Amino acid sequence: MANIAYLTVITPTAMIASNAIAVTFGNQLLGYMAWIIPVMVAVSAFGGLSVHIMTSSRMCFVGARNGHFPSMLSHINMSRLTPTPALIFLVPLWIPIVFVIICIFLVIVPCYERPYELGMGILITITGIPAYFFGVAWKNKPMWFQKINST
Template identity: 25%
Template sequence: MLLCPVSPGHFYWLEPEHAFHPLQPYDTGRIALTFLQGSFDYAGWNFLNYVTEELIDPYRNLPRAIFISIPLVTFVYVFANIAYVTAMSPQELMASMFLFIRVNGSLFTSFRLFFAGAREGHLPHLLAMIHVNRCTPIPALLFTCISTLLMLCTSDIYTLINYVGFINYLFYGVTVAGQIVLRNKEPDIHRPIKVSSAWPVIFLIFWAFLLIFSLYSEPVVCGISLAIMLSGVPLYLFGVYWENKPKSFNSFVAKLTHFGQKLFMLVYPSEGHEDGNEDKEEAG
């Protein structure tokens, strides 16, 4: 189906004079921003890392899933885009909803960041709880939904994509750089999944190109992205670093957590697993 628009020789919208605006000046910064905006649609390449707890034997199956799925999905996406561009004009592409499917991967994985953060004590404990029967992390899902609705308050979707893309790649680069640092400082630590050191270096070179030229091209947008990211520092200092909080505050948080547990029938994952194991033992 992807080759159907191309095979008859319909290349009208693939020709440069029709696919691109004429007389546009060459700008490296704009190219970097284009990569950031395009990465928003291809962001599923890193989603597998968020669902390792759902995998059976992740040390074996995670590398297999990455090596098989990413080349396959890339191949399908490239030909899908060629088919779209061949069959539709740029104006029709702007009005279409075919990129909405990207939300499916985000819904399946993004809430796990809040779930894992709460489990580590960096967010309220309520976000680390799951439904007692369905094992669904309802608070983390609701928190993701509310934060997403707040981000949708902006009227410029492209600015929002630039915010998200810049922040995402900033964290990607810091994470990969941390991997290189840990390899040098902790060379003997147990690593079930190992990759060549060349790949992190190649990624950091590409990462530096994107962020430096994006910052040069859109300093205001990138500055706002940094401000949004740094806004979490005061919350971290208040919620995590400050341990000796007033008893009244701790009591309020405990009551709120208890209310959420009763409202959504929530327990900690360990409690749910223990109850499930006991039920199985009683049934046996």
């Protein structure tokens, strides 16, 4: 369906010239809201990875319970109620190391390339801290505030 949508909006010549067809599609169809395309692609990738990790570890866990895998994979972490050995069995050590390196890169590079935009992002985040303390962390709110908040 995505390919059909691309073909209805973008000409084949524009597709060949494009480095990222989805971005070109978003620019032509959504205008100033085109930023939503890469965000949704990232959300989709994150969701797919989460599902893969959870279902794959569950298959190892159940396989170990049925005797198809070593019984060690059927153990459950009692504090978190997760099949931790099965999760560790599926994530080779180099993957989280590369992930952490990429995350560090993605945090450090914007500090040098776009310090103004980074500062604005930090400022927006900091403005939410008082709202968090006032609305969430403050547990002994006065009754009048609780009544306003519940209606």
